[in-house]
Amino acid sequence: MEPSEYLILVLFICLGLFSVIASVFNLDWYFKTDxxxxxxxxxxxxxxxxxxxxxxxxxxxxxxxxxxxx
Numbered sequence: 001m002e003p004s005e006y007l008i009l010v011l012f013i014c015l016g017l018f019s020v021i022a023s024v025f026n027l028d029w030y031f032k033t034d035x036x037x038x039x040x041x042x043x044x045x046x047x048x049x050x051x052x053x054x055x056x057x058x059x060x061x062x063x064x065x066x067x068x069x070x
Contacts, residue, residue, distance in 0.1 A: 001070050009066040016059030023053035 022030040031040055031048060039048040 005070065006067070009063045009070075012059045012063035012066070016056040016061075016063065019052045019056030019059065021056075023049040023056065 021027075026045075026049060030036060031045065036048060036052070039051055043051060
């Protein structure tokens with residue numbers, strides 16, 4: 001595996017952790033960004049938190065599985 005592929009998989013894990021942390025701690029500045037506001041308007045604040053938590057877990061899983069099975 002190329003070093004750039006390792007970097008991408010580690011980046012997936014880091015971004016997933018960031019998303020999970022933002023959803024668990026309900027970071028106000030995170031949910032007021034333009035991208036997140038689209039989900040907040042459609043799903044409500046708690047729905048957006050669940051969505052970003054699930055997205056973070058999926059990113060972490062993809063990164064770990066990529067590192068293990070690539």
